[in-house]
Amino acid sequence: MQNFATSLGNLSGESTLLYQEIARKIEKEKGIKTINFGIGQPDVVTFSKIREAAKQALDQGFTAYTPALGIDDLRQKIAVELSEKYGNIKKEEIAITPGAKTALFVSFLLYINPGDEVILIDPAFYSYSEVIKLLGGKPVYAELRFSESEGFSIDIEKISKLINKKTKMIVLNNPHNPTGMVFRSKEIIKLQEIIKENKIILLSDEIYDHFIYEGEMRSVLQDPDWRDYVIYINGFSKTFSMTGWRLGYIAAKKEIIDKIGILASNIYTCATSFVQKAALEAFNTYDDVKNMIELFRRRRDIMYSELKKIKEFKIYKSPGTFYMFPEVSNILKKWNFDTKSLAIKLIEEAGVITVPGEVFPLNGGKQFLRMSFAIGEDKIKEGINRIKNVIEEVDEKSTHD
Ligand SMILES: Cc1ncc(COP(=O)(O)O)c(C=O)c1O
Structure with a gap:
């Protein structure tokens, strides 16, 4: 038994790691490649200069x-x-x-x-x-x-x-x-x-x-x-x-x-x-920075137009960062889910990692998922399409039940 300082209390670390763990398990079990919208950093290598x-x-x-x-x-x-x-x-x-x-x-x-x-x-x-x-x-x-x-x-x-x-x-x-x-x-x-x-x-x-x-x-x-x-x-x-x-x-x-x-x-x-x-x-690499931002702008536009195809999501097109934060309360209500269970379902059934809004850290994120567009355009399209399919499948099942 360790006598850790009481100030540590129940300090928690980066909770997105848990979802990566589930994703790894799913990749192994189902043999599918997961798509990761949980990424919190640009996917370009540091500029050569x-x-x-x-x-x-x-x-x-x-x-x-x-x-x-x-x-x-x-x-x-x-x-x-x-x-x-x-x-x-x-x-x-x-x-x-x-x-x-x-x-x-x-x-x-x-x-x-x-x-x-x-x-x-x-x-x-x-x-x-x-x-x-x-x-x-x-x-x-x-x-x-x-x-x-x-x-x-x-x-x-x-x-x-x-x-x-x-x-x-x-x-x-x-x-x-x-x-x-x-x-x-x-x-x-x-x-x-x-x-x-x-x-x-x-x-x-x-x-x-x-x-x-x-x-x-x-x-x-x-x-x-x-x-x-x-x-x-x-x-x-x-x-x-x-x-x-x-x-x-x-x-x-x-x-x-x-x-x-x-x-x-x-x-x-x-x-x-x-x-x-x-x-x-x-400070001499602002041309590279500009190119990276333009790349991210294109990805943002693609993510927005793809997400718009999911009629249950409410989306505001992010003016900044590399995150989109769709409001998913319609799905949560319909399925009687919170964002954590939704994120887990999306990994398990669509092989797609998102970050549940509940980790940010109180109420304000409870109806949202965070999705990073710091990944390639094809992956953005494929990942959102997979999410859409899972949502439509569940909807279809429930109308037939
Ligand atoms: C809002 C915000 N502040 C600070 C940081 C941490 O930045 P750094 O890598 O410089 O520690 C992050 C990283 O994700 C962030 O999103």
């Missing part, structure tokens, strides 16, 4: 510890990038981290005392609530509103009502995993207003900021007062298809960044040295 720069850094022996907040050149480069897009941001306001997840972790660590509340938009990326609970905080949820014609919107009124003396932070993720939404500027501006009024912190995870197919995205860094209340998170995983390299960053006012430096030196020392060097080259 970046790979070459990593090799060069290694050959030059750039293998030692770096400063805790990252190499100066990279901090400077990120500061310049953000300044060009959003307004004056200095190198001293940037921290480099091993992945955006670590950036999120240290940001929560900086602020959460046991009993503090953090408002999450529901549905949300699974790890926010887990880390908040790990630190003794309490996630509270503001469910997104959904309509098939308008997509998802932030319930500002609900958020206002949730704010109380214990509220420390609000977490925003824009563009949004799992819905694929790019929130409208007026919602972001209103959110920023109530945060300023209530003097709480806004943790803004903008890791999908390049995956935008329609309209404009408003970054929280566009508010000239952002330093008073914002911790901004981004990373290299999605934009430059560098998930396995583990590189993210934080923008915040210098006092916050300095504290992150202290945490970093005690937890991970620094992000990997040669990966930081290689990341300098990432």
Whole structure:
């Protein structure tokens, strides 16, 4: 019997792995090839310029510890990038981290005392609530509103009502995993207003900021007062298809960044040295990024038009990320299912992996499935066709019964 720390509680990991496990079993038993819509990363290899720069850094022996907040050149480069897009941001306001997840972790660590509340938009990326609970905080949820014609919107009124003396932070993720939404500027501006009024912190995870197919995205860094209340998170995983390299960053006012430096030196020392060097080259690969986004736009269009053929699904065409989030409540009602049992049925009978909305983590996803379009066009068509067949078969059976 292990005496694990009580703070671990019933911390859970990435639940999508369970579905991959079932899929493997089905592949073996039935001899069919499964199609995976559960993927959370671009399916392209990291661009060659970046790979070459990593090799060069290694050959030059750039293998030692770096400063805790990252190499100066990279901090400077990120500061310049953000300044060009959003307004004056200095190198001293940037921290480099091993992945955006670590950036999120240290940001929560900086602020959460046991009993503090953090408002999450529901549905949300699974790890926010887990880390908040790990630190003794309490996630509270503001469910997104959904309509098939308008997509998802932030319930500002609900958020206002949730704010109380214990509220420390609000977490925003824009563009949004799992819905694929790019929130409208007026919602972001209103959110920023109530945060300023209530003097709480806004943790803004903008890791999908390049995956935008329609309209404009408003970054929280566009508010000239952002330093008073914002911790901004981004990373290299999605934009430059560098998930396995583990590189993210934080923008915040210098006092916050300095504290992150202290945490970093005690937890991970620094992000990997040669990966930081290689990341300098990432800023010269925007042609590759553009091609990748155009590829994803085509896949998104195909996924949308294929999903439209399933009449029970309600779909809003994602303006961002690489996820579609169809509403499937008609099927759930008809079959008396929840999204977990639906996801399992789709693996077992269609050989198709989706992510049930219930894992994101409370109520907001309960009527939805997340489907990633980070896979090839043929697979998208084939996978959705298989789902359609399973739904039609069940319908046919029930009308004959
Ligand atoms: C919303 C969101 N934030 C953060 C991350 C983690 O990014 P990283 O690979 O940089 O740790 C992900 C990855 O799926 C994500 O979807």
